Amino acid sequence: MAVYSKDEALMCKVFPSSLGPVAMRWFDGLKVDSIGSFKEFTRAFDFRFITCTRVPRPLDSLLSLSMREGESLKAYSNKYWETYNEIDGDFDDVTISTFKSSLPTKHGLRKSLTGKPITSLCQLMDRIDKYKRVKEDQQLGKRKAKVIPQEMRDFRSD
Template identity: 30%
Template sequence: MTNISRSPFTNEIEQAEPPRKFSMSYFTSFKGDEDPEKHLKHYQSAMILYRNNDDLMCKIFTTTLQSEAQDWFYTLPPQSIRSFNELSLVFTKEYSSYHSIKKKSNHLFNVKKNPKESLRDYVKRFKAEKVRIVGCNDSMARATFQKGLPADYPLFKKLIMKEDLTLANSFTLAKKHALWDKAL
């Protein structure tokens, strides 16, 4: 049994009992290598019915921590956490370097096809970068995809000739072009 005086939680939190009909939800685990705010949002959404029970919010949150994150929790000074807000604050402060960096649409202008890169790999890399941009404009993404190709590349010329293409159509054309290249 855990020695209450050594817990990072106050005695009040440690001794609190869960509500009678409380059943544990499934939570994604936090290991210390991802965005802490994203983890907190997921946790708070899952615990929406119990958000007014601060003691329970604290105690259950610690069950979502694994590996390094769980080790970190037990390095907190004994009885230093008095509320879920305090726990959230120290948690996000500790793991703030793992915040997702939100990229803007103009980030795609930096994605260029490397000379030795296959068309398939370029498309794959471009798609991966596009996914990281929330609300990316399709026509701007299509233009940056095209601009990322070398001007003397055969697909570049085909894309220029068809101004009304969507990004999905451009990817389909790229796929056909990549298959045609393999046939040669």
């Protein structure tokens, strides 16, 4: 539609094809000649459907997050990045320090981030992913270690 944005009559005719059922009912309910321009039409539409707009979350919603006892790093980091994506603005430094300080004091990742500081969100995400992979590998190794002795006992009994 951007190509035809100068032709208001055409925009008014084409716009309804982009509406869902609820907005279409509203559109069909408009009185004839109640709107004089496409700009007026978009204002009326915005006013009617303002509840569907995304309101950015404040920065303090990110600052108030912390990893709960027993919560996995994967679950916490997913929640953290969801919240981060709902905040408007460039707060990379705050985001990095907040993520680190929201981890438990004795958490291995927090120690890693303190020992080898990072300077970008990409580095933070990489470090989180590496830490998660190491933990998953360690857990997989423990499961295998528990299985192998049992298999050895089974083998010796034959």
